[in-house]
Amino acid sequence: MKPEKYHFDVVVIGAGIIGIAVSLAHAKKGLQVLLVEKNPTFGQGISSRNSEVIHAGIYYPPNSLKAKFCRRGMVLLYDYCRDKMIPHKRIGKLIVQTDNHQKDDLQKIYANGLFNGCTELRLIDEKELKKLEPEVKGINAIWSPNTGIVDSHAFMNAMLIDLQKEGGTIVFNHQFEKFFPTDKGIECLVNSSVIIxxxxxxxxxxxxxxxxxxxxxxxxxxxxxxxIFCKGTYFGYKNRLPFSHLIYPLPNNEGLGIHFTLDMNLDGKFGPDTEWVEQEDYKLDETRTNHTFKEIKKFWPKCDCHYLRPIYAGIRPKLGTKKHFNKDFVIQTTEVHNIPGLINLFGIESPGLTSALSIAEYIANE
Ligand SMILES: Cc1cc2nc3c(=O)[nH]c(=O)nc-3n(C[C@H](O)[C@H](O)[C@H](O)COP(=O)(O)OP(=O)(O)OC[C@H]3O[C@@H](n4cnc5c(N)ncnc54)[C@H](O)[C@@H]3O)c2cc1C
Structure with missing residues (x-):
């Protein structure tokens, strides 16, 4: 049987936050866009297993892709959420210094944030911290009023509706298998039966x-x-939580450290921790609770370990080795790999949700 054949200006692999945003940005330019997802519905990968935080762009090295896309992405995301009535809240975040040794590091993060354009940041002392979060123990903190939370599924859903309105085509339950670059474009074999x-x-x-x-x-x-896969487990707390803002320790080598976040139902959670895994594996492991408890105790001494339990896990895609991994997003264009028309997006971990609309804007202009 001959394969069915179709032609599109732009074909996007994967209906996660990034693939959907990129598809929409191209469709808005009047291009014929096809978005293909192997799962029966959208957002079943990294995009449904994250903290749902709208980041302000504080930590990322100046001039990195993360710094560039996060800040612009934050602005675009807040605007989009407001226009489309997507549940979100500019709830604010504290980065807390819990040890005297961390004073210089806190200052460096603050200076980095200012350099990245986060001029709204404020350094606050213990007294002011206590006013904002009476149960948090800290010596100083950075207050980031622009950090927020969003319903990431509502965000993806709104973009998919817009994509359809712009004439884009979305296909689920179809998996890309092989690609043949030709003079007329890239031929993609899908489900062993369709050539696009x-x-x-x-x-x-x-x-x-x-x-x-x-x-x-x-x-x-x-x-x-x-x-390489860096798993992050989140922990729920089966008792009342006293916080009304997002609370972060100082970042570590793998990520932002075990922090406290709220979702749009105002349910609180701690995490994600870091664990290198060989394959995509979301199993929950009770034995990881103790380490998380110790990290939480540093900023919340009243935490009671008995109430903590793992609730879900996500996986960060990292490039490199466990010791030396790339800390930035990677966008590979033809200039790099020499295949006309192909753009690879690698290592789109946090702040990918926040950056989605600006990554999409950039790629649509490529
Ligand atoms: C633990 C964790 C916490 C995070 N927290 C935050 C946060 O608070 N704020 C923030 O801004 N960012 C956060 N992020 C980052 C953000 O979640 C990701 O950057 C974003 O979700 C990545 O989306 P994606 O579309 O690249 O990937 P995915 O959502 O994984 O989408 C890829 C899609 O491709 C599909 N696919 C794969 N292979 C094929 C194939 N052959 N054919 C067809 N389809 C295929 C998959 O099924 C999947 O649906 C976090 C990430 C992690 C891991």
Whole structure:
């Protein structure tokens, strides 16, 4: 049987936050867009297992892609949420110094935030911290009033509705298998039975984005990269929580440290912790609770370990090795890998949700 054949200007792999945002940005330019997802519905990958925080762009090294996309993404996301009535809240965040040794580090984060354009940040002392969060123990803190929370599924849903209104096509239960770059575009084999030709192919397959490049005929091995999975488990608290803002310790090498966040139902959770895993595995492990408890105690001495329990886990896609991994997003264009029309998005971990609309804007202008 001959395969069915279709042609699109832009084909996007994966209906996560990034793939949906990128599809919408292209459709708004009047291009014929096809978004293909292997699962029966959208947002089942990294996009449904995160903290749902709208980040202000404080920590990221100046001029990094994270710094560039996060700040602009935050502005675009707040505007989009307001226009589309997506549940969100500019709830504010505290980065708390719990130890005297951390004084210089807190100052450095503050200075970095200012450099990244977060001029709304304020350094506050213990007294002011107590007023904001009476049960948090800290010596000093950074107050970030622009940090917020969003219902990430409502965000994805609103973008999908817009994508359909703009004439975009969305297909679920279809998986990309192989790619053949040709003079007329990239031919993509889907579900072993359909060939889709794309002038522009955007690989936003999240945890699968690196392994998919092995199926692109002629893709240079040097640029395939090595993906490693850093699992993060979240912990619920089966008792009243006394916080009304997001509370973070100082960041560590793997991420932002075990922090406290609220969702749009104002349910609180702690996490995510960090654990290197070999494969996509979301199993919950009670034995991780003790380490999390010790980290929480540093900023909330009244925490009672008996109330903590793991509730869900997500996986951060990192590029490199456990010791030396890339800390920035990677956007690979033709200039890098020499395959016309192909854009690979690798390592889109936090703040990918916040950055989605600005990453999409950038790629649509490529
Ligand atoms: C623990 C954790 C916490 C985070 N917290 C925050 C936060 O608070 N704020 C923030 O801004 N960001 C946060 N992030 C980052 C954010 O969640 C991600 O950057 C974002 O969700 C990535 O979306 P994506 O579309 O790239 O990936 P995904 O959501 O994984 O989407 C990729 C899609 O591709 C599909 N796919 C894969 N292979 C194929 C194929 N061959 N054919 C068809 N479809 C395919 C998958 O099924 C999947 O649906 C966090 C991330 C993690 C891991």
């Amino acid at each position: 030709t794309a002038k522009k192919l955007i690989n936003s397959a999240g945890l699968d984005s690196v392994s998919l490049t092995k199926s692109i005929i002629g893709f240079p091995e040097t640029y395939q990269g090595n993906i």
